[in-house]
Amino acid sequence: MVDKWFTLQATSPQAETLTAIDDLTEHPAFTMRNPNRVRSLVGAFAQGNPARFHDLSGAGYLFLADRVIELDALNPQVAARLIAPLSRWRRYDSGRQLLMRAQLERIQGLEKLSADVGEIVGKSLK
Secondary structure (H helix, E strand, O other), X not given: OHHHHHHHHHOOOOOOHHHHHHHHOOOOOOOOOOHHHHHXXXXXXXXXXXXXXXXXXXXXXXXXXXXXXXXXXXXXXXHHHHOHHHHOHHHOOHHHHHHHHHHHHHHHOOOOOOHHHHHHHHHHHO
């Protein structure tokens, strides 16, 4: 039930959704160590809320990249799956492409990047 509630929050079309999601990462029921919680909040936002994820500010891309970086140290397989929305950067307009690529390049530039995430990012940027 908690996962469904997180998903509902993450897919809200409201303008303040990203701020609410960011706040929810501090909620007592949320932990980056629980893959289902991560998918229900972060994954649902990135894959199920295109209006807010692809906001022209690029804040959605930054949020996802930050969570992927954080999760990479805990669970590289889940982090690699979460990055999929950024890997589709070529499908979007040039402004969004630049913002998405910048986040992929930021992730790729990390010193301690897992092979799982590194492979997805590397293929995405080729």
